Amino acid sequence: GQQVMQIPQYQHVQEGEDFTTYCNSSTTLSNIQWYKQRPGGHPVFLIQLVKSGEVKKQKRLTFQFGEAKKNSSLHITATQTTDVGTYFCAGGGSNYKLTFGKGTLLTVNP
């Protein structure tokens, strides 16, 4: 079945440093979604990418979808303490299921 690998598993940064998490799928994806889960909370949708090579920005967050639609990345510029949480990518296939990566836990030292 479809597998989605996400690295790194953990990332600790100083406030103001940049952060990137990477996602790779074993199969070509129809779309990829990104979610954020704060400690003790539930996953919350951030964005969806559909097109090959697509790049989207949300303030300090930049999301990319690879040309082959098998990989994606999330980059945060100048992290803040409010960015703390686990970031998940989720790959969508031909059905309506999402396969979630295991997430990257980001901690930020103020």
Place this chain on the structure above:
Amino acid sequence: DAGVIQSPRHEVTEMGQEVTLRCKPISGHDYLFWYRQTMMRGLELLIYFNNNVPIDDSGMPEDRFSAKMPNASFSTLKIQPSEPRDSAVYFCASRGGGNYNEQFFGPGTRLTVL
């Protein structure tokens, strides 16, 4: 809109007991998903429904797990009998129709089986 509602928020039970988790999706959403989250395995899809019909239950770990959706506004996930390895956070999520829509997650039920 109240969002996805789950109950109970926390459940502590003893091995062998029956556990029932409940979910109310967002009104108008026709897809409902049950997930289990653990440190070891991450966020796993157990089963999902479309228009109250189970579409894919390949993620249900074993026969001890069952899920129902008797109507568009209610779903249950039942574990009988429960085992300590079932301890996890169980999330319900819903989404609307269309090809690429986000999933809205409920607050989750933290289950501890002693």
